[in-house]
Amino acid sequence: MIKKLLFITLFALLASITLEAKTFTYGQIKSMPLSVEKDYYIWRFLNQRSTTKAEARAIIKEAKYLNKKLKESYRRKTGLKASIPKRKAAPTRSKTDWKTRSNANKAFSYGIKMVERNQLGKAAQYFNAAYNQYEDRWEKDKSLFWLYKVTKKKTYLNKLRRSYHINIYTLLAADMTTGKYPRSIITPSIRRNSVFSIDETNPIHWAKVKAKMNLPSTDLEDLADMCESKATVGMHTYLKAKACNYRKSYFPMPYRSTMRKFSKERQALIYAIARQESRFIPASVSRSFALGMMQFMPFLIDHVAKKKGERIDYDDIFNPKKAIEYADFHLDYLNKWLYNPLFVAYAYNGGIGFTKKLIRNKKYFRKGAFEPYLSMEKMTNVEAREYGKRVLTNYVVYLNKLGKPTRVLPFVEQLTTPALTDRFRK
Secondary structure, three states: OHHHHHHHHHHHHHHHHHHHOOOOOHHHHHOOOOOHHHHHHHHHHHOOOOOOHHHHHHHHHHOOOOOHHHHHHHHHHHOOOOOOOOOOOOOOOOOOOHHHHHHHHHHHHHHHHHHHOOOHHHHHHHHHHHHHHOOOHHHHHHHHHHHHHHHOOHHHHHHHHOOOOOOHHHHHHHHHOOOOOOOOEEOOOOOOOOOOOOOOOOHHHHHHHHHHHOOOOOOHHHHHHHOOOOOOHHHHHHHHHHHOOOOOEEOOOOOHHHHOOOOHHHHHHHHHHHHHHHOOOOOOEOOOOOEOOOOEOHHHHHHHHHHHOOOOOHHHHHOHHHHHHHHHHHHHHHHHHEOOHHHHHHHHHHOHHHHHHHHHOOOOOOOOOOOOHHHHHHOOOHHHHHHHHHHHHHHHHHHHHOOOOOOOHHHHHHHHOHHHHEOOOO
16 A cells, blocks of 8 residues: 555656656747747757757747847757848837937936036936937936926926826826826726637747737737737737827736735735736746746746745746746845835846845935935946836835825835835945
């Protein structure tokens, strides 16, 4: 009897290990549509022991982009340098005038430099030039906010309050004028549980939706309606926002049965990060192979799995419940050191080491004129800089959605008081 039980236990263990060690065939990968999602599976295929050098040389030609992971895996498998065929750019819905935006960014950057030198008249000129050149609403709002900061003219705050966009500048303008937050925040109520033709946890299904989305002939409203369900709410709201050119701000609140077990602060933080990372698309894959709704890098999945004493396949993180579980675990660690949601966002995006180095640098987040706003704008890590502002905005919106009245200004004002924000500064 004991031998029989041991055999059953061993068989179950082997079965679970087999499930965790997912493998792919050359045919499976080749049949996938050209996409970053396919690139991720090419990377998985290259890392398999069973993949031959000949298969590796053939499959690399199927990649859309070559990131560091793909290059290294291909070199290890074949000893060769990876290269992919040149492809004609696919038609897109619109073109951004990158030259105009670059000039606007330069003007705004010069404005910040003038603020540092206390040349406020010149700063106002540069911010005004940036405002006139920027096309995206949130960047115009950024310029208006700094025009107010250097001139103290409330006309700029009033103009900000009329903006349709939800961002840190419009919320700050409302706080500084004791006004209400914008009404263009939408949390849709959806009845249908799922869409028959879409598996929200399958990256290739999302790749196919994106391919349709980028076709100039596609009606985005129709595509959004096709994706309307509780399971695919991320796709639905992302497409709805894109269809109206982001004039409406969608803040969905999915997975309530999973989220309710957390405090409102933790719920708001997970929602805030998920909205910024993936727009709540469970099968999201980035060019660097950040995975799932919470955009976990493979090394972090490995780390958390080891800490939790479990073995999972990377594809398991496409399950939103698993993504939330791992995010909660990781945020427990970050919150031991960082208390302000802006700093937590910096760490989630750029790493806790980056954040520690940043906030311990005496040039940042210390008492002084135009602080902490100046520090929030002059960070050289552009991705983390903008990411942090957006996550903080999302966090405040979601706390209000969860029934906890909250304003953004107190979170910003405490950034120069280390005792309220982190354990790294003295």
